[in-house]
Amino acid sequence: MIAKLEDVVVEIKGVTVLRGVNLEVREGEAVALIGRNGAGKTTTIKTIMGLLRPKSGRVYLLDEDVTQKPAHERANMGIGYVPEGRRIIPDLTALENLEIAYGGKVPEDLLEWVLQFVPDLKRFLDRKGLYLSGGEQQMLAIARGLIRKPKLLLLDEPLEGLAPKITAIVTKTLKQIRDEGFSMLISESGIVKRLEGLATKAYGIDRGEIVYEGSLEGILSDEKARSRIWGV
Template identity: 55%
Template sequence: MGVRISLRDVWVRIGPVEVLRGVSLDAGGENIVLVGRNGAGKTTTLRVMLGLLKPYRGSIVAESNGVKLDAGRIQPHVVARLGVGYVPQGRMIFPDLTALENLEVSYGSSLPGDVLEWLYSLIPDLKRFIDRKGRYLSGGEQQMLAVARALVKRPKLLILDEPLEGLAPRIVKTIVEVLKSIEEEGVSIFITESGSLARVRELVDIAYGIDRGEIVYKGPVEGIERDEKARARIWGF
């Protein structure tokens, strides 16, 4: 069984700014993209889902296998234990640690051989740079490592914050292939994107559109570009 995280009417204020204004969404089960321009509130939404940020109004529920957490218990380590992996925006790799050591930090001890073999089966390139330090990895390699790191505890829901940002088209293709093989393992994907959906369309079923802290679309990913109001708010055309 998968993990589900639901937000209902979530409001977040940072300083004087209302960053989220009544966000409701459901993650898990289906593969989902959250799309919105820079500053729309994507990362903030993920931070609420993960328990890194408390809304001043609204509710969050996370459940997995009959275990149900309500807002008071939504804390990052508890959400992770429920089976949620997180790939933060900007990758956040330790530059002075090797790829393997980066994985071990997330795992909490040395990585069992079967976990490493499973990661190699999903991300074959990882083998090539497993002993290289973070600072010597290319952008694409860092992103592959960031994905691997989020997988070490074998999550059922993988949340990725703009994993394709700033990557060359060839590398985007590689990462998309990696994400497809992760889906085939039964892991649900929740991904954010700030531009066109062309790159993620084959990965996801459902799209949420966000603009200035408001959800402006929810439905099949094919429908979002046909929704004139949503399109204008998300892409400005």
């Protein structure tokens, strides 16, 4: 297994935010994590990355218990992170943003490898983050997440705030990455349709609890998931 959370409880400032989360990403899977704002998606992703430490429960990466491992060690194990809101450095060019993530000059063949997934990036490699559109920023954020060829890519609401046309392009890119055998966890605030054809499995989360586990399509007809996530 690539990643696994076992009975994970996370507290932030004394408030319980995750209440015993169990979740698994297997090799080659694109797993969706669906829940409305405040449900605990970002907290779940940060806990896998090691940016938050559980109060109880275990985190496993590549079959190893990493509960006590810091984020940089997890990154070195092959975990890539595409944070919510993209977090592109505005004063640096797209290429410089990639260099920061890589930790030095990006070798030509590696850059080519990344560009096969996000070919449009070639057009704006020399442009500052400040001047990139939302879609361009997301492409760059994905490229940055891929730059160390991670075994698992964690994507926090990668489709948020994008126009439908751009959403389709980003989804296609993620499909391509999945088809190359990379595993990913993708959070989404509620529009299940956006992940059609991409997610091979889905979890529903509400108020820090996993309320659904199954196929992506199944979440829409699951009574518990529907009432907890969409209130219908």
